[in-house]
Amino acid sequence: MPFEIPAIVQDRVSNRARETMKKIEHFVETECIPADEIYEAQISKEPSLRWKTYPPIMDDLKKKARAQGLWNLFLSKTHYSQGAGFTNLEYGLMAEILGRSHTASESMNCSAPDTGNMEVLAKYGDDAQKKQWLEPLLDGKIRSAFLMTERFAASSDAKNINMHMRTEGNELVLNGTKWWSSGACDPRCAVYIVMCKSELNTSSDPFKQQSVVLVPAGTPGVTVLRPLSVFGYDDAPHGHAEVRFENVRVPRSNLVLGEGRGFEIIQGRLGPGRIHHCMRSIGAAERGLDYMIARVNDPNRRTFGKLISEHGTIRSWIAESRIAIDSCRLLVLNAADKIDRHDAKAALKEIAMAKIVVPRTVCDVLDKAIQAHGAGGVCQDFPLARMYAGIRTLRIADGPDEVHLAQMGRNENGRAAEIIKKHEKQEARRAELFRQYKIDGKSHL
Amino acid sequence: MPFEIPAIVQDRVSNRARETMKKIEHFVETECIPADEIYEAQISKEPSLRWKTYPPIMDDLKKKARAQGLWNLFLSKTHYSQGAGFTNLEYGLMAEILGRSHTASESMNCSAPDTGNMEVLAKYGDDAQKKQWLEPLLDGKIRSAFLMTERFAASSDAKNINMHMRTEGNELVLNGTKWWSSGACDPRCAVYIVMCKSELNTSSDPFKQQSVVLVPAGTPGVTVLRPLSVFGYDDAPHGHAEVRFENVRVPRSNLVLGEGRGFEIIQGRLGPGRIHHCMRSIGAAERGLDYMIARVNDPNRRTFGKLISEHGTIRSWIAESRIAIDSCRLLVLNAADKIDRHDAKAALKEIAMAKIVVPRTVCDVLDKAIQAHGAGGVCQDFPLARMYAGIRTLRIADGPDEVHLAQMGRNENGRAAEIIKKHEKQEARRAELFRQYKIDGKSHL
Amino acid sequence: MPFEIPAIVQDRVSNRARETMKKIEHFVETECIPADEIYEAQISKEPSLRWKTYPPIMDDLKKKARAQGLWNLFLSKTHYSQGAGFTNLEYGLMAEILGRSHTASESMNCSAPDTGNMEVLAKYGDDAQKKQWLEPLLDGKIRSAFLMTERFAASSDAKNINMHMRTEGNELVLNGTKWWSSGACDPRCAVYIVMCKSELNTSSDPFKQQSVVLVPAGTPGVTVLRPLSVFGYDDAPHGHAEVRFENVRVPRSNLVLGEGRGFEIIQGRLGPGRIHHCMRSIGAAERGLDYMIARVNDPNRRTFGKLISEHGTIRSWIAESRIAIDSCRLLVLNAADKIDRHDAKAALKEIAMAKIVVPRTVCDVLDKAIQAHGAGGVCQDFPLARMYAGIRTLRIADGPDEVHLAQMGRNENGRAAEIIKKHEKQEARRAELFRQYKIDGKSHL
């Protein structure tokens, strides 16, 4: 199936984007998806080597993709000059295709958390920081990690983080522990972008106490304690690390933007990143649906004399999955478009909706795909269980769904005074009409 | 709240449409919503008068609306010349506003089934038919009914209908019974558009056996047997009738388009009508959400020391309702836009999705709004239970959800061969890569 | 189908109860269900007569039922001497059968709110009150209403009620308004059991400020303002009234149990009543499932060449409905059994579960049954929409589901300290085992 752009955004997608999408789709379907299992097989299963080797096929994919101009597609033209010049909406559509394959995003230098980290450096980094870290990241030479979450705090609220930063002369001294530092286990990870609580402003504005610091991997005092698993997957070689900082010292110049400006930085980082995650998830759902359809039409798997696809329940799963996916896509594209027209802050509500709805919906689609595969669905023979596990974490990452729902509920509830006033006016007009038409306003009920 | 157009369709809405939407919104909020209860109170509760009187306030509303140019907004500019010149997408946004009030659609001559009937006459009627029926309908002088559904057949599949039509000389003779003939009880209903099974082609193409015939109300042999209720509502003065035809004779010239072309006609009729129903339902959901928010912020209804809106469960209902409504809107607008770019047939999938998703989602939102009102929610003091009942029927009208899901599932499943072929190619490429990288393709699993 | 008692309660049902159940089932299936439509038809549709006549068929049914000993079955043997001597569990099974028909409960003098009111009088009334009100109620000569809910208060919390009661000499003076006073519109309703806020203890214990007063219908100052509708149903002749009290005076001897003891009374009233409502709802669900099965096997309603029952989606609806119903039954019977073994207070949790789960589950079953009937399902031709509406109110009556969920959540959360202590002990033992088996407790993760 050639990739289909929804009617409603036809006018918003340039010809160049359409051409690029076709190239991406071809590359993903013919190179990346077939490469996924090779990539997996090239990761050592020996505990001592597991986090030290890197699958050679990835470098080959990267070379091929870059040669076709499929590189750094994510930096939106509205807000950055270093990228490929697409809008968030256009890149959203591309990200969906990337989401079909485990290796696709990285092959085009579009994988998290590097994308968000490059955005941070491009937007907030000074020239030296850009030269040292942004350039090799854009070049795909190194990788990076973003260290925010903490094990013993409700760190989805950044005000709760405990990683301590103090200033000693020209140095910053960091102490604390982070976890779920995705990518920090990767042998090529060269820099950590660390969210700290600094001593500045502790008695005043709680939104000005966070600072973002660049810590080179291998800095003395940093210990990668262990990789965390997602359901049973360790996601090697990328991984999700628990990392300890004991009196880790870096120069003050490693501060991004300035002390106390951490909140500002992560707010700017989150919007497009959420769009990317959502659209990749949708791509995963499309792939799950493809697998489901292929499976239920397997002529060797007839039950009760029929192809599985002839059973009404399965038919309705297929239809519901199609609806779920197409709904999600519109929701995300609308958010991306609002970022393009304004910025991420203006699109807060739309981004939050996508963040809440897409992962849970895609998990449902994948769960149905798993179920349609029977025992095959939960094991390594299909990418379904793994995709499920990965996308399940998106209901937690950057704050659990419930926090976003509560916030959105509070904002929407902010309309109360206005609504009540409107109702009162309508009530007054209603009373007027009852009088005009000579009806007893009470008795008619 | 000023009506907000989603980012993604900003470019698709003309300034004239925006201006009209503002006028519609003002009229609905200040005239129609306050009028809803008066309209209700003006309907007699005496059984002998209930279906004979008509609420005078409606004619006043119609005059006011027409004076502001708010009239016949529904006929899309792409496909009709008689209308107000808006696209399906633009009118969709307007229909949402109309959906907030029971009296709004009719006040602007935009209410079902007249809208669909006018589309049929405009598209398929001959000049005489247009003069006799379309003109007074467009003028709001008469109303009409569409008679399709039958009590003792699975009539969501039009091939199953039994209303018999035979030709005798220059006359058509109709025999049979229809039910759920919405509007046929209305004292101003002047014409029935009746779907019949003619004797033509009975042995051949099952899609060429249906004919559409215009039957003036009051034609001898027509008996309105009884009004049907929806949950407990009879929806007077409009109503839903069971109507018997006993040797009803009309001239052959009352055939629309020609014998055996009924399928063609209803196919063309359904698309935009479903968009209208969906968008009006979304307007009802918005009103339900308004009521919910107003209620849970009522300072006299504290429980356990808090405003009801401060309870987390209610907060999440408000957020989920906002998400549900905004998702539905995008789904419908995307379908409307596809109709505008192509036609209803091209947008079959998108229309079906909207038809399936919107009513069930809006019912959920309204059910939550009811629940938030406690006992008030189910009774006549709020329009919530009534809106619920009305929209509940949309899950059945024009075929139950399950029929549409089955059809959509079958269509989507049609991709099977293509997917399987793609998977085979990927499998071949995978095998090639395993060889190239010297990995045993079996052992790695 | 002969009524089937779940395996798990086989030993808990006496032979006498089994015999009675058989008689009830026969009476309900052959007398009550056929009578339901006659009962409905005998209620006048003229507004002026609607609340003044009473369907003659009911008295005939009552005579027949009583002649067979099917009378006052609800008063449980454990707690009352006046009843038929069954346990709550046994009567629960009987109530399920009653729930299949609109007329069944009343025909055996087992209908709400009389049942709860008789329990109150039997348990808390003095001899004079019993003679005046309990005897004719037990005799089926009069009916009664329970006036608790108020329109402008969150009255699911009885502490919020506003109906004011003051003492003047030997008289009580009542002022205020109640609504949803079910049965108060009935021409045979002779007494209101009114929950008031008395002036006693207003500064101290908020649970000792409520009093229950007996007010004879027709007492000067009482005005039945209007009947409330449930969805569109007015439930005549029973009805749900809004009732105003203006300086209504009754003798002090009309107080039940004593001033300030209202809370105590309603607490005792609610348990078994909730069991009855739940079990009747289950009976309604069984009837809904019967209708669904009959409909989808109608040979005249084939779609796509198959009986509707041959479609997989419908098959799964039937199965899910069976599961839902059987699950609900076990939940309610377990609660009933706990009341029998102890009392309603001990069974608080079990009753609350049933109260929360059963109505929502039965609404789901009935909604599916409606959907399976297409347009027939929402109208007067089947009892489905009406049963849905009635049971929908049970999610609100006696407090909305959400209040019960919050309370149950709080109680269950009360286990926190105990669980945390258990986890700490297990953690200590785990550390011990790690030492014993010489494993580094940290590194293994």
Added chain:
Amino acid sequence: MPFEIPAIVQDRVSNRARETMKKIEHFVETECIPADEIYEAQISKEPSLRWKTYPPIMDDLKKKARAQGLWNLFLSKTHYSQGAGFTNLEYGLMAEILGRSHTASESMNCSAPDTGNMEVLAKYGDDAQKKQWLEPLLDGKIRSAFLMTERFAASSDAKNINMHMRTEGNELVLNGTKWWSSGACDPRCAVYIVMCKSELNTSSDPFKQQSVVLVPAGTPGVTVLRPLSVFGYDDAPHGHAEVRFENVRVPRSNLVLGEGRGFEIIQGRLGPGRIHHCMRSIGAAERGLDYMIARVNDPNRRTFGKLISEHGTIRSWIAESRIAIDSCRLLVLNAADKIDRHDAKAALKEIAMAKIVVPRTVCDVLDKAIQAHGAGGVCQDFPLARMYAGIRTLRIADGPDEVHLAQMGRNENGRAAEIIKKHEKQEARRAELFRQYKIDGKSHL
């Protein structure tokens, strides 16, 4: 919390069972749960050793448990003489407690698939088979596997299996491949119970073509191809194997019960096994709920100034989880009780309900528990994700939910003729009553 037996089964649980349950609970809470992580840590992570070592702590647990008489509790007294003498209902309650810990079932020699295999041998094995395999299994000296599922067949319908068995003289020759052979990777697994398709009866009764054969592990021609993973978990040392049979020869005396009697054997095997799985799942859900409650009351995890447990959404999760668990328990116990009163065949419907409802419900509870733990929930720090993955497979094992739903739907739909007849009788009686009361049966609608 002392283990609480539902009211409804109080009379069905002997004092001896209660005493045993107390001992089991104490052993599980103080020995098994703390041992779970040690057991895990004792499994080698080196690929070459992973399936060859066995955690020493298990043997210690087994010794301790057996010393307390906690051994072979599963063989029900009604149907077997070798067991501990409890009913299925009593053992069900015990199995729930076992389900709280990964190591508990095996420590008391009550773990699948050995339990089902021992039932097969006890019920259908001849004396020699019992001596060779049942005795050491009952003694906990060896383990066993049950080989049924096949990769390339819809093997949930046993008629579809392809493993070929032919007779050559006194030998049986097996060819084919099985997968999801749980336990076949275990170094102590000594015997495979293999479901084959024999050449007998191939042209006649399709239910008489299956045979069950005992194949000692290590028989020439048997190759364990690979372990399958469940989500990311390999469940070592137990594991789920793909196993190839190439001309595997065993004596004819290794046939169980006789050629062509395989269907009969698995039918008898499944009932109690499903009860065990369900009850263990319920125990897992209880443990998940415990974790959830502990987590949301952690004073270090306040959000928005409140304990997480003070948020309404979480409160409702806790309540809904309690309801879900208690409902499931009643459903399973009712099925167990019916097996006790009759046999597994008589309890087909009740067992199927439990099989369908419990795994999906427990997955929901565990998913909420995971969500309440944030990122901690999906990783190795809590047993939640692992329990989720394990129980997720129960929606597939022994046939996917949808197959059971379809079957149950078909059975329930079998009541159609009876219902239709009942409705016709009621319709006749209704017509009679309309005449008797002189009402026009049509006009009243």
